[in-house]
Amino acid sequence: VCLGNICRxxxxxxxxxxxxxxxxxxxxxxxxxxxxxxxHVGASPDPRARAAAKERGVDLSGLRARSVSPDDFxxxxxxxxxxxxxxxxxxxxxxxxxxxRVRLFTDFTASRPAGGVPDxxxxxxxxxxxxxxxxxxxxxxxxxxxxxxxEGGG
Numbered sequence: 499v500c501l502g503n504i505c506r507x508x509x510x511x512x513x514x515x516x517x518x519x520x521x522x523x524x525x526x527x528x529x530x531x532x533x534x535x536x537x538h539v540g541a542s543p544d545p546r547a548r549a550a551a552k553e554r555g556v557d558l559s560g561l562r563a564r565s566v567s568p569d570d571f572x573x574x575x576x577x578x579x580x581x582x583x584x585x586x587x588x589x590x591x592x593x594x595x596x597x598x599r600v601r602l603f604t605d606f607t608a609s610r611p612a613g614g615v616p617d618x619x620x621x622x623x624x625x626x627x628x629x630x631x632x633x634x635x636x637x638x639x640x641x642x643x644x645x646x647x648x649e650g651g652g
Contacts, residue, residue, distance in 0.1 A: 499588060500580040503533030503563035506615050506629055507580060508543040510603065512551050512558045513630070514637040527644055531561065532570065534579075534587040538563040544619065550626040554634065571596040575647060578603040578640065581614030606639030607632060 500506040511531035518524050533539075542548070543558040551558045571577060571592050577600050579585035588600045604614050615632045618625030 499532050499534060499566055499577060499584050500615075501533055501584065501617065502535050502538040502619075503531055503565070504538045504541055504544045505547045505619055505626075506617065506633070507531035507533065508558050508561045508563070509547050509551050509556075509630060510578075510580070510633045510637060511561060512543075512556045513554070513633050514640065516556045517637050517641060521641075523641075527641070530570075530574070532564050532566040534566055534584055536565040539565055546618070546623060546626045547629075550623070550630045554630060566591070568593070571599060575599060576601060576640065576644065578606070579614070581617065584614070603636050603640075604632065606637075606643060607635045608639075609635065 508531045511529045514529045515524075518527055541563045543561055543563075548558045566588065568591060577588060577592070579588050579600065580603050582602065585600060585602050589597060592600055602614055604610050609632070611632065615629055615636070616625065618629045
């Protein structure tokens with residue numbers, strides 16, 4: 499989950515789905531992205547995000563922005579925010595019994611950058627490259643976490 503669901507979170511969804519496909523796990527896990535804001539609902543991912551993803555073999559063209567729904571907290575085992583502000587926004591609307599499902603995306607990275615995945619929206623292409631580096635690292639950690647949950651070690 500990011501702010502508008504047009505840069506970071508759809509990139510993570512696409513990268514996670516591509517990772518699942520490479521590992522033959524498409525039916526075992528799923529992913530969906532959303533935004534804490536609603537101003538981009540129905541929009542395609544940002545062209546710069548699509549280009550950065552395409553350079554890594556990930557197609558985001560079929561994704562459309564949506565807002566987080568209260569139902570998401572019950573539907574998903576894990577709801578990850580791309581930065582600390584998104585996590586705070588998620589916790590503010592999350593039912594109390596499900597707050598343990600909300601995590602910071604970079605908790606699943608080895609590098610653990612302060613604050614989370616920076617929003618590249620107002621910057622240049624290098625911000626999108628950095629975003630994709632962190633997302634590529636993070637989706638592997640998310641998958642490892644979900645596999646551990648399945649095995650009862652989560």
